[in-house]
Amino acid sequence: MIKRPVLVAVCVLAAAQMSYAGQTSGVSGAQAFIKQGETLSLERCIEIALKNQPNVIAAVNNAVASRSRVGQAQSAYYPQINATAAYSRIAPVVSRVTVSGLSTFSGAGPSSFDQYIASATLNQNIYDFGKTPAQIRVQKDNLESTTADYENAQSQVAFNVKQAYYAVLVAQKQLDVAGETVKQLEQHLEQARGFYEVGTKPKFDVTTAEVNLSNGRVNLIVAGNNLKIDIVNLNNAMGLPDAPDYSIEDSLTFQKYEVTLDEVLRKAYVARPDLKSSAAKTRSAEESVTVARTGYYPALTGNAKYGWSGDSFPLDSSWSAGVALNVPIFSGFLTKYQVEEAKANLNVAKANEDLIRQTVFSDVKQAYLNLKAAGDSVPASELAVKQAAENLDLANGRYTTGVGNPIEVTDAQVAYTNARGTYIKALGDYRTARAALEKAMGLK
Secondary structure: OHHHHHHHHHHHHHHHHHHHHHOOOOOOOOOOOOOOOOOOOOOHHHHHHHOOOOOHHHHHHHHHHHHHHHHHHHHHHOEEEEEEEEEEOOOOOOEEEEEEOOOEEEEOOOOOOEEEEEEEEEEEEEEOOOOOHHHHHHHHHHHHHHHHHHHHHHHHHHHHHHHHHHHHHHHHHHHHHHHHHHHHHHHHHHHHHHHHHOOOOOHHHHHHHHHHHHHHHHOOOOOOHHHHHHHHHHHHHHHHOOOOHHHHHHHHOOOOOOOOOHHHHHHHHHHHHHHHHHHHHHHHHHHHHHHHHHHHHOEEEEEEEEEEEEEEOOOOEEEEEEEEEOOOOOOOHHHHHHHHHHHHHHHHHHHHHHHHHHHHHHHHHHHHHHHHHHHHHHHHHHHHHHHHHHHHHHHHHHHHHOOOHHHHHHHHHHHHHHHHHHHHHHHHHHHHHHEEEEEEEEEE
């Protein structure tokens, strides 16, 4: 049986989307969702995506269509009433009589006349040996499957947004690092020129500093372009490719997510939407076997009819009522093959469910291992930043006092920049790995 809260959720969401579309019909494009210069949180980005992503909207409507098919199956419980009205103009055939080889008309015959017919017919299914209840169960299982597919679409969209959101945060911080590096290289160039002008350092130091600055500016341009591309990806993840300029909240912090593999697997087997959808399809396939078997059984129906007919008003009335038992005797082995097909489809559904269960285990374990590795990388990369900063300070100090050389400073600067970039990437990888684990668990 389909859970009522799930049905209510689908109906409420569909109604909310139609209402929201009506409220925003006067606002064009992405401006209906994002204001120019607005600061978006991750939760707000996910909310926008769930209202705009086409695959979510399609999944919602698939669930609504499945709900309608449940109603279609239930219609077999109710009487089927039809009304008919007809008018005809009839000219009767005049008979011929042949006498002694001569053909003559037997008479003028009746003239043409009008005919009026009106009737109302009622048919009621009385008993069909479980066919209708089985068909209703099939459609309810299909509804539960499409509802789970909708939840799966939501989960995938939420993960895509998280992934793109963290990528933008990483790109922003990488751009900041590139900008700070350029400033440091500019300062170093000024320092080298000063030493060269007073004759304490050779021209080589100035040339080296200029090359390093040029490379730093190229890296700054690349970092800026990477940020723009990541913003485009986030806009697409939200379903708003033409979104206006906005900013996002910085949530790229490290907080250890403590969870065991057994706990994650247990939650995944309960909450994964694709597994719930597959299980519902298996139940639907089982009920389809029952529906196919009803082809062997008779069906008992009742009928009643009331009608009026005649060539002039008032029309003569008549009525009839009765029951009919339809017993299938031979259908060319149709039912036999329908049952075989339904059983084969059931085996396919069971195999697919087993496959998805294996996929769930694989997804969860990989996501769990990636999270553990990413969690171990953050402290190590943070320590590397501190060590690289100390090394850069030492190199700059040595160069300032005239002991060091520009190559030493350059190496220290590159090491520090790389360490900061690695640390920022580790933070982004950890947040993304956590989002992947939550998706593997069936969470949004």
